[in-house]
Amino acid sequence: MSEPRKLRPARLESGLDVKPVYRAEDVERSGGTGGIGEPGEFPFTRGIHPLMYRDRPFTMRQYSGFGTARETNERFKWLIANGQTGLNVAFDLPTQIGFDSDDPAAEGEVGRVGMAVSSLADIEEAFAGIDLDRITVSLTINGAAVVLMAMYFAMAEKRGYDLATLRGTAQNDILKEYVGRGTWVFPVEPSVRLVGDTIEFCAARVPRYSPVSVCGYHIRESGALPHEEMAFAFLIARAYMDHSIARGLPVDEFASRLSFNFDIHGYFLEQVAKFRAGRRLWAKIVRDGYGAKDPRSMVLRMIAGGGGGGLTIEQPELNIVRTAYYALVSALSGTQTMALCSYDEAYTIPTERAARITLRTMQILQEETGICDTVDPLAGSYAVETLTNEMEGRIVEAMKEVEDRGGIVKAISDGAIQAHVSRQAYEREKAIRSGAIRKVGVNCHRIEEEDHPVELHPFRAEEAARAVERVRQVRRERDSAAAGRAVGAVRAAAAEGRNVMPAVMAAVAAYATVGEIMGGLRKEFGVFREPVRF
Amino acid sequence: MGKRVLIGKLGLDGHDLGAKVVCRALMERGFEVIYTGLRRTPAEIAAIATQEDVDAIGVSILSGAHLPLLAKLAEELRAAGLSDKLWLAGGVIPAGDHEAVRRLGFAGVFPTGSSFTGIADFIRERTA
Numbered sequence: 239m240s241e242p243r244k245l246r247p248a249r250l251e252s253g254l255d256v257k258p259v260y261r262a263e264d265v266e267r268s269g270g271t272g273g274i275g276e277p278g279e280f281p282f283t284r285g286i287h288p289l290m291y292r293d294r295p296f297t298m299r300q301y302s303g304f305g306t307a308r309e310t311n312e313r314f315k316w317l318i319a320n321g322q323t324g325l326n327v328a329f330d331l332p333t334q335i336g337f338d339s340d341d342p343a344a345e346g347e348v349g350r351v352g353m354a355v356s357s358l359a360d361i362e363e364a365f366a367g368i369d370l371d372r373i374t375v376s377l378t379i380n381g382a383a384v385v386l387m388a389m390y391f392a393m394a395e396k397r398g399y400d401l402a403t404l405r406g407t408a409q410n411d412i413l414k415e416y417v418g419r420g421t422w423v424f425p426v427e428p429s430v431r432l433v434g435d436t437i438e439f440c441a442a443r444v445p446r447y448s449p450v451s452v453c454g455y456h457i458r459e460s461g462a463l464p465h466e467e468m469a470f471a472f473l474i475a476r477a478y479m480d481h482s483i484a485r486g487l488p489v490d491e492f493a494s495r496l497s498f499n500f501d502i503h504g505y506f507l508e509q510v511a512k513f514r515a516g517r518r519l520w521a522k523i524v525r526d527g528y529g530a531k532d533p534r535s536m537v538l539r540m541i542a543g544g545g546g547g548g549l550t551i552e553q554p555e556l557n558i559v560r561t562a563y564y565a566l567v568s569a570l571s572g573t574q575t576m577a578l579c580s581y582d583e584a585y586t587i588p589t590e591r592a593a594r595i596t597l598r599t600m601q602i603l604q605e606e607t608g609i610c611d612t613v614d615p616l617a618g619s620y621a622v623e624t625l626t627n628e629m630e631g632r633i634v635e636a637m638k639e640v641e642d643r644g645g646i647v648k649a650i651s652d653g654a655i656q657a658h659v660s661r662q663a664y665e666r667e668k669a670i671r672s673g674a675i676r677k678v679g680v681n682c683h684r685i686e687e688e689d690h691p692v693e694l695h696p697f698r699a700e701e702a703a704r705a706v707e708r709v710r711q712v713r714r715e716r717d718s719a720a721a722g723r724a725v726g727a728v729r730a731a732a733a734e735g736r737n738v739m740p741a742v743m744a745a746v747a748a749y750a751t752v753g754e755i756m757g758g759l760r761k762e763f764g765v766f767r768e769p770v771r772f
Numbered sequence: 773m774g775k776r777v778l779i780g781k782l783g784l785d786g787h788d789l790g791a792k793v794v795c796r797a798l799m800e801r802g803f804e805v806i807y808t809g810l811r812r813t814p815a816e817i818a819a820i821a822t823q824e825d826v827d828a829i830g831v832s833i834l835s836g837a838h839l840p841l842l843a844k845l846a847e848e849l850r851a852a853g854l855s856d857k858l859w860l861a862g863g864v865i866p867a868g869d870h871e872a873v874r875r876l877g878f879a880g881v882f883p884t885g886s887s888f889t890g891i892a893d894f895i896r897e898r899t900a
Contacts, residue, residue: 331784331835335811343813346840347784420786420810460789551885584884585866586836660792667793671888680885694866697836768809772796 260620291610303328328352336756356709418460461663469636493535503548511625513571557581653769830860
């Protein structure tokens, strides 16, 4: 007779224990399935549309942009020609932080991690020849969001699009920048106010545009656990909502235009449960906590995928396999939009070859696997429904913990959240190094590898030089007195507590630059002083 | 007494997970660590290193701008009389650039995923 086998304990990152077998009684004990509802109906556990991908397949929107607007425009057109259905714009660091390409602070960084933008001329060139009705555009911009959103709107208007029907998304989630990603500019309070300015402006003038995409993604990448990713994102979204409501905006006039951005890596069932639970909890928060009446306000719309934190430098081709699993999780979780990191992203921004493989990964899922045929196919699984119930409880607990300590804005301002997630990031690193978290190619199934196993995306210094020359040319050719007056008007609006967006719209139309407008706002608001806490 | 190490973020890059992880790993191994926070200029790093009288100066860059930024930092460190300190660079630094980084004066190059013990041993040996 064989010895009874001792089972390996299995625990999810959120601290939930995983059973080897789930049964109907587990579902009942955890809260039952009575709360899941129908697809497209409150509380949207099963998805936000009645027919989901049968009716609206997920949008494929790879993060992309490098060098100058000219180079990026070529890459955009190439992605669209390859079947991509949306664009997600990467800006270089000087643009993201509000410096022109010829600013001394920008030296060496122009066009490195994204496209260099100094003035409206660059935005016009970046989107030339792209049909903005057919291809929706997401701008990954935060600290300088008021300027880049205004440039996008100004470009669209000049090309004859009506702002009343223009669609698209800005990331514009400044609170998460203090936790991870780090492209903050101003102190916390005026930064939240600027987000409020964009929400208010869009509600009135660009009502189909999503002015904010709240990012659990970067908080997770900085070390948050899956339930905290949801919890912190919801708290941040509530901070923007509370601010907007305090300014007099009724919840149903803007809540439906808030969207979310989430991460996928780690354990399959935990990730699916996270999204189903998150959708349900968010619907309840907006209906019961804010008294929203319009079901569209309660809907959690998201982009989900990425998963950079799950990818490895070792044996980089294996990342193609990993991202395919993340894409499957994303589709099984009912995402609206998908974007994945490319297999070489631990080394560099993606080469054309890597970008195409990533796009094809999503296309295989959509075209070949039948994943779009049936809504929320995991519903009713004992394991999935139990974990969905349990995950909702974990998210609620994590939200309460932060609120009991004074709320998310305080916890971010004083660095408490940053210290918390970076402690966890260190624990995770140690667990990977010890093998407690298994990573193929890193702590098991290793091979001897050459030092640089991937082809690197080439950086073209001459394009950076071209960006510098271009902003100087714009300054020579415009009416600089008018641009200066327009920047003065932005400062005045900031100082007097008025919505800055109309003045920023006028300033970008006068070809005032990113650096000039952000410089003006820096003088009014000052610059964030980073709390360094361990 | 533990050796004093400055860990800095040079340039505009906002990715600080790796820098902070290395700070903790060194603290656990008995080093005194001074972390600069994000977006420091070469001159600021040199000033903090002088003021804190550190034995080693390590900077992390993930934006791909390491060669121009490290060249400027090397100039500033030399001008501040910090040539006798141990200089280190980490982050996303492709293998093809390691030799160029060492030639700038950064004796230790520790790309993402480097062993904590390896970094700690290197600093101990070179600052003994």
